[in-house]
Amino acid sequence: MTAGALPGPVDTLALRRALDATGPIGATHRQLASVLSASEDEVQAALERWERAGAVQRLGRGLWILRAYGTLLDREDFVEPATYTERFEHENGVAIGRYQGPITFRSNETVPVHRWWPYVQGFSAEFVRGALGDADAGPGTTVLDPFAGSGTTLVEARRAGAHALGVELLEPAVLAARVKTRFELDPRGLRERAEATLRASRHGPRAPLPFLRETRRQFAPAALDELLRLRAALPVGRTGVSEALRLAFGRILIPSSRLHRSPCLGYRRTGPGEGRSPRDRFAEAVATMAGDLEALRSEAERWGPTAEVERADARRLSVRPGSVDVAITSPPYVNGLDYVMNYKLDLAWLAMARSYADLRRLRSLEVACDNLPRAETRAYAEVGSAPDPWLPEILARVRENVARKATYRRDDMHAIVHRYFADLRTVLAGVLRALRPGGRFVLVVGDSLLAGTYVPGDLILARLGADLGFEIVGVEVARTRRSGQRRSFELRESVVSLRRPARGRAAA
Ligand SMILES: C[S@@+](CC[C@H](N)C(=O)[O-])C[C@H]1O[C@@H](n2cnc3c(N)ncnc32)[C@H](O)[C@@H]1O
Structure with missing residues (x-):
């Protein structure tokens, strides 16, 4: 409990009501104490008593919910991953496959050069080597990574003999990518x-x-x-x-x-x-x-020619149109880090x-996450204008769930998600322009659970690509991971492969 505050004893009926109001999203004991002007310690103790009696449960990040909201899948308004998978297979005509092999940066931690700057958010060198091999990227080819991070793609592209181009905003990562490619x-x-x-x-x-x-x-x-x-x-x-x-x-x-x-x-x-x-x-x-x-x-x-690492915004790519043979990247995830x-x-x-x-x-330049300044989301408050037909429904659900829970960190979460997909659409369009006809764009991206709403980020990105004129070559699930919001909920990370058609539509 915060010393000096003037909290009253906890009214358990009011506590139950306050928790009920937060529905499937839940609240921390501090948030509940603040809503009820009650002692944090007493609220915590009451929640722990109820937990022992099986009436409430704890989620990740210190959130509590009433047991009745525990199973997302039982809720009428919850659209589960399998529903989107079916819709995707039906609407986009692509069956979801499996990718075998290491995908996360962890496997780079002992790999020469990659280990110079461990980047938790990076992907594995082995994955990049496979993607470069599939695309026949080698001497005389150009490889682009628009979210270059610590330069995993660029290091492997240069080692394969290709001309590596990287764009990244975060200066420590730019430094890592520059130093690591200076063989x-x-x-x-x-x-x-x-x-x-x-x-x-x-x-x-x-x-x-x-x-x-x-x-x-x-x-x-x-x-x-x-x-x-x-x-x-x-x-x-x-x-x-x-x-x-x-x-x-x-x-x-x-x-x-x-x-x-x-x-x-x-x-x-x-x-x-x-x-x-x-x-x-x-x-x-x-x-x-x-x-x-x-x-x-x-x-x-x-070795390929000297790699070029530019500190720039991926939404404003200045790569010569039609000059890239393959792009490989891992963008930030919906409401990610x-x-x-x-x-x-x-x-x-x-x-x-x-x-x-x-x-x-x-x-405010980085692809949207939930610490974005409010002024940056205002233009995205309207859900009807979202760039994919699946989004208005998803965004409306995020908005409703957040509105039910007065204690949610921000009331513009739906606008953050909206802006995320608008940002990524711009990047997809830029990469489409940069690719030569027949060139590939391979993305490693995850899905998300936020405000009690499932967001199939990987499938929506594939759909946005298709809408811009890419062909969807495949979506392969590479691994599962736990949701930070609800540890029991399984999320995934997928490899989305797109191709600029040999003679395709121009990017929108
Ligand atoms: C998942 S990480 C990429 C990691 C990389 N694949 C690696 O192995 O190191 C995503 C990167 O996108 C960068 N980023 C976010 N918004 C950006 C923007 N608008 N323009 C360029 N880079 C951006 C972040 O700084 C972050 O380094």
Whole structure:
């Protein structure tokens, strides 16, 4: 309970009513306490009593619901995944298949080069190699990733001999993609410069504290002191070596802190894990990079031309029309992660953002998530104008469910989802223009559950593609995952393959 508040005792009848009003979405004990002006501790205790009696249940993220709302599938207004699958197969004439093989970034964590900057949101190098092979991408071909992230597609495309083009907004990810595709970087020069940096950091000045309010809470004092000295000693300028050292520094921030990403940024329950010093971590990160660069040299004659990584908005692609042979990407998911929030340490420490206003500006450019400034969703409040015929019904349901629950974080969730699909439609249209006739666009994307409503993001993206003039080559389910809102609900991640027809319609 918050000290100093004036909460009254909990009226259990009112509590039950308040919980009932939140329906299948549920509420946290804090939200309920605030609605009832009751003590958080008492509300929590009442909920736990009811849980033992089987009257309520706990969902993910601390949400509680009445047991009666526990089974989404029993609700009359809930449209389940299987219904959309059938509709998709019927309306779009494509049967949903299965993709075999690793798809998530986790399998990259020990793979040379990819391991330089672990990106939870990335996909697997093995998956990209398969997609490049299927599309015969090699010397003389061009490969595009409009949401390049940490550059998984670009690294593999260049290794296969192709010309790799990447577009990405988040600057730490742009840095990772640039450094990881610079295969010709001299490992000896990198080691020497890292040693000089470490030496200079020992007795040198400290960099100013980054602007983040919680910096002193995020790091133990000794780790913070070392990081500030290391930061001040990093070489400046945009040379290959200085950018590689900045990446190595960014890579050690979270492991040196009291935070973790799993996948969202949060405080660890216990203190900093193994207690290694930031300097040791930095030296180790550079040694890994240098070793991988040496090993890469054996395949130098196969490398494609220098990769191009542009810090830009995927909704405004400036790639020459008809110049791309294959595009491979994984866009943000519907109401997925807030990338800016999750990478705020890298942004602040590497001076890629200098204030909270900078973070907000960056967030409004990223494909919509639920931390988007309100002004960015206003134009999407109307559900009837959504870009796919399935959407008005889905968006209306999100709006109704949110309206029933006065405590929901935002009342414009339907507009966020609407904007997400509008954004993705623009990107699909841009990629269609960039592809040569017959060129493929392969997307790894997930479905979502939000505000008690199922959103088949993968199928809707395939449909948006078809509406723009792509052929749907296939939709294959690659893995299942748990919903953050309701742990018992199974979501999926799919590979959506589209093709620009050999002689097709022009992009809308
Ligand atoms: C799922 S991640 C891609 C990960 C990548 N496949 C990899 O392996 O590292 C999606 C990326 O889209 C980026 N993004 C979001 N909105 C964007 C926009 N409007 N333009 C360009 N990139 C954007 C995010 O910053 C994030 O890095």
